[in-house]
Amino acid sequence: MESNTFATSAYIANSPKTAFNFLCRLETLDEWTINCRMLEKVDDNTWIGTCAGYQSNFYYHLQKIENSLFMGIEWYCGFTPDNYFHWYPVLLFPTNYIEPESKEKGVYFHWISFVDPKRRTPMIMEGIRTVHICESRSLKAILERNEGIKEAAQGEYTVDSDTIYIDAPIELALEYLADIRNIENWSHMLRAHGEITHQSGNFLDEYNQTVKITFRTHTLNDYYLIEQDYFYPDYQFLQRCPTLLIPCSRAFNDPSARGFILHRIAFWKVGKTNRHGKLQMEDYGAENMNIKRLLEAKAGNFETFARGMSYIPAVA
Template sequence: MEKNTFPISTYIATSLDTAFEYLCRLENLNEWTLFSRMLEKIDENTWLGTASCYQNKLYYHLRKINTPLFRGIEWHCGIEYENYFQVYPVLLFPPSYLEPNSDEEGVYFHWVSFVDPNRRTGMMKQAIGLVHTSECRSLKGNLERNAGHTSSVKGRYTLDTDTIYIDAPIELGVEYLTDVKNIGEWAHLLNPSNEMTSQSGQFIDEYGQTVQVTIQVHDLNNYYLLEQDFFYPDFEFIQRCPTLLIPCSYAFGDPSASGFIQHRITFWKVGEVPTHGKLQIEDYEAESINIKRLLEAQAGNKETFARGMSYLPRS
């Protein structure tokens, strides 16, 4: 796992619209975070406030993310107004995204944090994961209480992630990963079975089952969202893997940072052992290692692969 990326997820028993509107109001951070408190409204989407991991006031800025099938926002933080070095993408998935025709109510919340290793203190490295985990639990509690619940509600799915650093230009990564015809190179459990286009194609998995793969890409201005859908027609089963491709220069607020972060989000039904598609998170991780190897070689950065899965600033 990429050690500068900190993801956290939970199921929240409230509507997608309610969760989105609540998160879009920065002053609501006062209710559920560990003492991030909004003190002064600067503009429509920016507040000046305190923070739990910085011994300094911070500017908090919000940007909305629009996608066809789910919603999202970004929080940005910085010591100077309009000069933000911290970025926190948040995605909100309705249950119907995970499982078409699902009758489950609620929303799946996924929060990603990036911390520049040049700026990260020892306390931040040790605390960010546990603090965000507790804050996520607090957010869930506040929204579920507002929806009339008196105890934590369990969802049908859990989310898991696979994150890796790739030392190649983001444009190269987007071009390569959005072309279905390249899947046969990096997905060792799938073999092409017939003609295909750049956005869709048919494969055969390790059990000889037919898999129809489609890929869509969304330009989110500073980075990309890649949707990879793997559909098994004989079983009416779909496995989805939305993936963020984020330039390190944007994720870490450092114009000199090269390459990009690939962050894959996966969904697993509670209490069930999958029998089709990827059966474990390690299947995704193995693919990502292969993607890193191939793209870094194309970019002429073969020496980076030996340094591991995480971004490291160059000397």
């Protein structure tokens, strides 16, 4: 996994709109984070506040993500305004995004954290997972308590992800990964079965079961989402994998940072083992390594793959 990227997820038993409205107010960080306290309002989307991880005050800035698929926000943090070296996208998946016929009420919260390796401290890296899991639990409790719920609600799904760094131009990657005709090159368990177009086609999986695959590409602010849908018509089973392509220059607020972060999100039914499609996160991880190898070779870069899955800043 990419060592500068951390993802935390939670099921929250209230509406996506309620969660979105709550998160859009930076001052609510006072309620659910361990020690982010907003001290001075700069404008409607910017505050100066405390930050326990750096034992110093930070500027906090918020930007909304709004589209027809799901809602979300982006937090930006740094010591000076407009120079934010922490970037946190948050996606709020409605239950019927994961399963179109779902009657479950609630939202799946997915919080991605990018930490610039040039500026991070050992304590930040050692503590971020513990802190963000605890804070996500606190956020869930507050929003569910506001709905009159008296214990932690159990969602029908869990959310997981696999992340890798790819040292290739994001434009090259977007063109390649958005075209379903390339999927046989990087997904070793799928074989074309009939006519394949740029965005959809029928394939056979590793058990010769028919799977119809559909890709759709969207722009989210200054990065990209490729929706990957895998539908098994004989079993009426849909597996969704929203895939983010994020320039390292954005993730780490460094114009000199090359390449991009590939972040693929998976949804797993609680208490049920899949019998079709991806069966575990390692299936996504293997594909991600293949994608990295192929795209870096296409870019004429044959050195970075051996260095591992993580972004490493260039030595000045």
